Amino acid sequence: MRSVGGFSLEKTEITALKDMENLVKPGADDANVSSSKLSTVLIIWKCFEGGENRLHVELGSALLKLVKNVTESTVLKYALARMEELLPDGLRLRKRMVYFVPEGSSVDAAPFLRMVRNDTGYMQYAASHLLALFLTYDCHQSGFMAATVSDTMDTKLKSMSAMKMGAASSSQSDPSRSNVTRAAVASMMVLLRFEKARVVFVKQGGVAPVVELLQNSQNRAQLAYELTFILWTLTFCHEAIEKFAAVKALDVVVQQVTSAPREKVVRVALEALQNLLGKLSGYFNERMIDSGLLKTLNNMRERKWTDEDITKSIQAIRDVLIREYKELNTMERYEKELRTGDLNWGLLHTDKFWKDNFMTFENKEFELIRLLIDLLESDDSKTVAVALFDLGEFVRFYPNGKHIVKRLGAKKVAMKLMTHENAEVQKQALQCISKMMVNKWEFVNSYRYLACATHNQFSIHSTGIMAMTKAELLKHLQRVAQGATPRKALNSIHVRTIVDETLDVWTQSLRETGTASFHGLGRFTVDKKTGDIKFKASSLLLDKLSGDVSSSAKDRRDSDDEA
Incomplete structure (x- = not known):
């Protein structure tokens, strides 16, 4: 027995270490095992597995003692590197694990957790990976170390949470943060292959950080693959399915299919989607249809894939979604989406949908319209924007629709x-209110405009409402002046606006005094009875439109301003 730094190695353990090192060429203490040393590693294990079981145990015991008792980084890197060489992540893992952790016992996780929390670079990565391997071995034992797994998960999730907001940018410029992510994600890929670990992971709140990291993994195909792989493993866990719906994991997985960074990413993403088919009473099927996945899959069928599993998954998912799409009419799909409280732009939120289905919304005393109004209070900006659009379309198509939504409290x-x-919410709110103010839509044409202004935007409705900046409005008027209408039309553009509840200075003035200038373009005057507005272009604007700005034009502008 020899004492080293306060702990002892048995002679047999020292012999086992020496025997192994005799097979390793100089430079073997380097942390990163290069491809040139693969043959050496195979020789080690050929001898290692060919010897007596006692020698196997002695070598495993010696390496674990080094990890547990030594603090010198060089020694620790050596021990970790040797353990990674001897414990491949594959089919032989369980057979070799008994040499480190005799059956019926458990590995001491403390030294590995210490390195995961406190170290960086290779030591953190290797300790994280090895601990995951040891814990997966314990998953097969009756005494599964739930507390250790929970502690490990907590450490990994804290690492991932610290990285999730900057995964796409900061980590590339900060190697230490990138290593944290690499260590956490790699170890999760190992641990989450086992059901018990998945349950712990979900209870620890692990789904959301993975989803957010994946959202920010652009241009990092390997990270995207590893994170998508983690989500795929979680599709086998019942406890994770509801979390998928809550954190919108499906949308992120669909994005991996759409963007197709690498074939292996597409393959595992499709397999995850395939596992979600039919779950939560068909909720995920509906979300896939609404996300436009069917169109993506149709395009993907035309592409030649080297991995035949991708082709099979495309066909399997497509068949299910087509069948589902045919079984549900558009109103049923709209109502299902509405009741989830999460609205997304798609075929169900277009003028065509509302033109075909607006009468259906009067059922049950406008129940669906009431639900839409409730969604205006949602914390999700996208949902609010879509709800505003839908309410505006209901007003546009349903007879007396604007009075119904006003009565239900939508206008306020x-x-x-x-x-x-x-x-986007500002824009949709502006357009929604504009639609509520129109009396006869048939009079809104190329000569009569629906206009609203808030802050620095000006919205004009002709064939469809569009937001226009001041510069865009100027260009639009210039096109009108160059032949679309007589030049005199510039002095009598009939518009209609909502003048209350806007905070812009000119609108406030318009409401209070009945007149206001608009950023030097001209002057609005409002008819208090009808709400009609006339826009009188400034002489400077007229000269700009004709391409002739002169000093006389400046004088006319000054006189207009004084007036």
Whole structure:
């Protein structure tokens, strides 16, 4: 027995280490095992597996003692590298694991957890990977170390949470953060192959960090593959399925199929989607259809894939979704989506859908319209924007629709949303309110415009409402002046606007005084009775449109401003 740094190695353990090192060429203590040493590793194991079982145990015991008792980084890197060589992540793992962890016993996780928490680079990665291997071995034993797995999961998730907001950018410029992610994700890929570990992972709140990391994994195909692989393993866990719906994991997996960074990413993403078919009473089927996955799969069928599993998965998923699509009419699909409280742009949110189905919404005293109005209070900006669009389309097509939504309280909520922090919500709120203000849609044509202004945007409705900046409005008027309408039309563009509840200075002035200038383009005047507005273009604008800005034009502008 020899004492080393406060602990002892048995003679047999020292002999086992020496025997192994005699087979390793100089430089074997390097942490990263290169491809040139693969033959050496095979020789080691040929001798290792050909010897007596006692020698196997002695070597495993010696390496574990080094990890547990030594703090010198060089020694630890040596021990970790040797253990990674001797414990391949594959079919032979269980056979070789008994040399490190005799049957009926468990590995001491503490030294590995210490390195996972405190070290960086190779030591952190190797300790994380080896601990995952030891814990998966324990998954096969009756005394599964749930507490250790929970502690390990907690450590990994903290590492992943620290990285998730900057996975796509920061980690590339910060190697230490990239290593944290690499270590956490690699070990999760090992652990989550086993059901008990998946349950612990879900209970620890592990699904959301993985989804968020995957959302930010652009241009990092290997990371995308590993994270998608983790989500695939979780599709076999009943406890994870509801979490998938809550954190919108399906949308992220579909995105991996659509973007197709690598074939292996597409393959595992399709396998995950295939496992989700039919789950939660068909919820995931509906989400796949609404996300446009069918169109993506149709396009993918035309492509030649080297991996035949991809072709099989494409066909299997497509067959199910086509059958589902035919069984449900559009209104049934719309109602299902509406009741989830999560709206997404798609075929169910277009003017064609509303033109075909608007009368159906009067059923049960406009129950679906009431649900739409409730969604205006959602925390999800996309859902709010889609709900505003749908309410506006209901108003546009349903007879007396604007009075119905006003009676149900939609107008007040939509007014408040015009100052929402999200630009898309602002735009949809503006358009929704505009539609509520129109009396006769047939009079809204190329000569009569529906216009609303809030902050620095100006929205004009002709064949469809579109947001226009000041510069875009100027270009639009210029096109009108160059032949679309007589030049005199510039002095009498008839528009209609909602002038209350907007915060822009000119709109506030328009409401209070009945007149206001608009950023030097001209002046609006409002008819208090009808709400009609006339826009009188400034002389400077007229000269700009004609391409002739002169000093006389400047004088005319000054006189207009004084007036």
